[in-house]
Amino acid sequence: MNKKITGKDKSPFMQRGITVFLGTMISCALWGSAFPGVKTGMRLLSIGPDDTANQLLFAGIRFFMAGIMIIAVDCIIRRKLLIPDKRQAVKILILSLFQTVGQYTFYYIGIAHTSGVNTSIVDSTSYFFAILSSTLLFRMEKMTWKKIFGCLLGFSGVILVNMSGLSLHFNMTFSGEGMILLSSMSYAFSSSFTKIFSKDDDPVLLSGYQFITGSLILIAASKTAGARIQNVSVPAAVLWVYLAFISAAAFSIWSVLLKYNDVSRVSIYGFMNPIFGVLMSAAFLGETEGLGLNYIAALIIISVGITLVNRTGSR
Numbered sequence: 001m002n003k004k005i006t007g008k009d010k011s012p013f014m015q016r017g018i019t020v021f022l023g024t025m026i027s028c029a030l031w032g033s034a035f036p037g038v039k040t041g042m043r044l045l046s047i048g049p050d051d052t053a054n055q056l057l058f059a060g061i062r063f064f065m066a067g068i069m070i071i072a073v074d075c076i077i078r079r080k081l082l083i084p085d086k087r088q089a090v091k092i093l094i095l096s097l098f099q100t101v102g103q104y105t106f107y108y109i110g111i112a113h114t115s116g117v118n119t120s121i122v123d124s125t126s127y128f129f130a131i132l133s134s135t136l137l138f139r140m141e142k143m144t145w146k147k148i149f150g151c152l153l154g155f156s157g158v159i160l161v162n163m164s165g166l167s168l169h170f171n172m173t174f175s176g177e178g179m180i181l182l183s184s185m186s187y188a189f190s191s192s193f194t195k196i197f198s199k200d201d202d203p204v205l206l207s208g209y210q211f212i213t214g215s216l217i218l219i220a221a222s223k224t225a226g227a228r229i230q231n232v233s234v235p236a237a238v239l240w241v242y243l244a245f246i247s248a249a250a251f252s253i254w255s256v257l258l259k260y261n262d263v264s265r266v267s268i269y270g271f272m273n274p275i276f277g278v279l280m281s282a283a284f285l286g287e288t289e290g291l292g293l294n295y296i297a298a299l300i301i302i303s304v305g306i307t308l309v310n311r312t313g314s315r
Contacts, residue, residue: 021269024270027253029280031246032277033284034243037246045229057228060218062243063215064212066246070204071205082202091197095193096210098186098187102182110175110176113173114176114180121158122177123183124273128155129184129187130188135147141262156305157301160294161274161299192263194258198259204256206255254266
């Protein structure tokens with residue numbers, strides 16, 4: 001695409017550095033708590049690591065509840081029933097195919113065929129792809145050496161926080177790391193489409209309905225594959241609702257920030273997700289192996305990368 005997209009939406013409050021920082025940190029903290037939340041939820045529902053069909057059903061139900069939450073709150077705030085028109089429906093379908101269906105189908109297939117360390121590292125390339133798609137493909141902003149170097153620092157931090165001792169083993173397969181890479185690319189495209197589509201439409205409405213649309217596709221596909229979740233306990237149901245809330249709140253905040261800011265300015269904060277993931281896993285699951293000097297060093301490196309990407313002029 002050669003035509004450059006211009007005319008960025010203006011909102012001084014949403015474009016303030018402190019607003020972007022707090023909004024992205026809240027989103028990353030919520031997503032970070034999803035790491036132990038999903039693990040615990042799968043265990044409570046007896047869903048194994050290789051049970052892709054039930055994993056997709058689990059995700060589909062979660063995102064359906066998230067979509068309902070988003071639309072319900074948006075309707076209450078606006079004091080009217082929000083029904084998308086045909087033009088918005090096309091945008092919602094496109095978003096759902098990339099943000100929910102593509103991203104999570106590839107992700108769940110991938111995590112069943114690779115390690116958690118490799119998943120975290122390859123998944124972090126999504127922020128690279130998000131910036132590349134917004135700068136080189138959709139031409140919404142300019143690519144600069146600061147953005148490239150900032151991404152490299154962020155990626156280095158993710159590798160560092162996932163290192164065990166002094167070594168890191170990495171063997172790529174299509175069914176494992178290849179699927180995670182496709183998931184990352186799906187996320188990247190969804191970020192750019194969110195930015196483009198929210199120029200003329202409410203990003204919260206688009207986010208809510210894309211969750212509902214995408215979740216129905218995931219549920220239908222998983223049921224076709226024979227998925228069936230039984231023996232849902234009260235703790236599992238409560239956790240399911242919490243995971244839906246995470247998606248509803250985090251994606252709504254992230255979508256609004258994308259509407260008013262460059263994709264690179266928001267996406268670079270995504271490198272904090274593994275940091276919060278390690279911290280939350282340590283707090284709720286007792287998994288403290290990731291907490292050490294490498295964790296502190298990774299936090300510093302990622303913070304420098306975020307600062308570099310968000311610097312403008314002499315600021």
